[in-house]
Amino acid sequence: MCIRDSYNPTHRPLEDNTISMEALHHGNKELANEFNYHSMYGFYQSRHTHDFFVNTLRKRPFVVSSSTFPGSGRYVAHWLGDNYSSWRDMAYSIAGMINFNMFGIPFVGANICGYSGNATVNLCARWMQLGALYPFMRNHNNPEGGPQEPYTDPLLARISKKAIHYRYSLVRYIYTEYMRTVIYGGSMVRPLVFAFPDDNETYSAIDSTFMLGHALRVTPILDDGKEKVETYFPNADWYHLEAPEFAKVMSFDIKENHGKKVTLYATLVEGQLNVHAKSGTIVPMQDVGEGITNVLQVQTLPINLVVIPDYRHMAEGTIFYDVEQPTSSHQEIAMALVDSEISFRTVNGRQGIGYSSKDMYVGRIVVLNAEGYKDAKVARYENSDHATVSMNPPSYDTAKKILTLQPVNDHSMNILSLHRVYWNNTG
Secondary structure (H helix, E strand, O other): OOHHHHOOOOOOOOOOOOOOOOOEOOOOOOOOEHHHHHHHHHHHHHHHHHHHHHHHHOOOOOOEEOOOOOOHHHOOEEEOOOOEOOHHHHHHHHHHHHHHHHOOOOOEEOEEOOOEOOOOHHHHHHHHHHHOOOOOOEEOOOOOOOOOOHHHOHHHHHHHHHHHHHHHHOHHHHHHHHHHHHHHOOOOEEOHHHHOOOOHHHHHHOOOOEEEOOOEEEOOOOOOOOOEEEEEEOOOOEEEOOOOOOOEEEOOOOOOOOOEEEEEEOOOOOOOOOEEEEOOEEEEEOOOOOOOOOHHHHOOOOEEEEEEOOOOOEEEEEEEEEOOOOOOOEEEEEEEEEOOEEEEEEEEEOOOOOOOOHHHEEEEEEEOOOHHHOOOOEEEEEEOOOOEEEEOOOEEEOOOOEEEEOEOOOOOOEHHHEEEEEEEOOO
16 A cells, blocks of 8 residues: 555545655664654744744744644644635634644634635634634735725724724733743643633533633634524633723632532623633733733733632732743742732742833732632832832722732832832731
8 A cells, every 4th residue: 555545534635736755764664654744844944943943043933833843832833724714713712722832833723714616704703803813813814805904894894993902902922821831731722621620511612612811711702693602611710801990700609519600791892701700819900901912012011910819818920021031031920819918929030021011010910809818908019129119008999809019110120120018907
């Protein structure tokens, strides 16, 4: 039996658009055939391109390839190939991202709105909402396809703008989760069952929703004409991650092992994204509004920390900063809430990396599920040199059960040198 007949899952000749599977490469004649080496070509091309930027140009590379192999994620980002402008292909992209994260390629995304065919306004709008939460976001079309840029339709433009601004508001979180995957391994995009392995009900939503990092769950609209979706939430406190409301959609029940199904609404005209944060986490966000069109502008905005205590009054998160060098001078900070104190500790890299953008300053700390802190009267922060600085008096919103902490002066509370933030009701 010849090689091309031994493995053919697509029922098409494997030589389509490439050379014979029996062509020989340099090396062991028993192994060095095109069948074995085909996928390795893209892998080595990616690695050598990456190494050229780092070793010769002394610049940090950003390389994107659709020809990848397990391990390519060390060198390149990946897009999921030439898809179609269809609701089915949009839904498939979730499984594609999860699979490639398991292959060791975390920075991945699909061609938003589809590559082949023509996307409707509704499809493209929903895909832009989903794509805003891809690790790698790109709207890409073929030359013969109809225009699908956001500016081609007023509704699409408005929804796309809101989705992109939302992505920008989470850019520090997304970057942190990506870098944690690079340093420690694991996956950046994962199914619910990975985050809640003891809950068998999570299998019911294995490819219609996903976790983005350790804290956030994304639930897109995947069907034409739908403006709500019923989906399963594991047992935890879950909050809709949209300021200033931060509406609670489910409460933790200590007597239960399982969660419940929740109906989420997302009307197309309002452009709402269903992104939810689970309790026990700390999420960095920024206030992104009109006039912000790129990440460099986002870096001029202070960081807000959204703290979501669990039933034990505990939460944790990380935040990652680095400077543009191939040697990657960086600082990873672990944040941990215990009762009414948040500690900050450098766990990877070092302090003093020379980072100077304004997003190293904390604008405010927003504590959800904060009824236990409603009587707080005094807040302070302490730097790594143990200098103590008073903050504005804590502000508690009784209706929303949200506690807000802010420094007296803008650009004074530097997260890169913070030691702890604490509050109490004694003064």
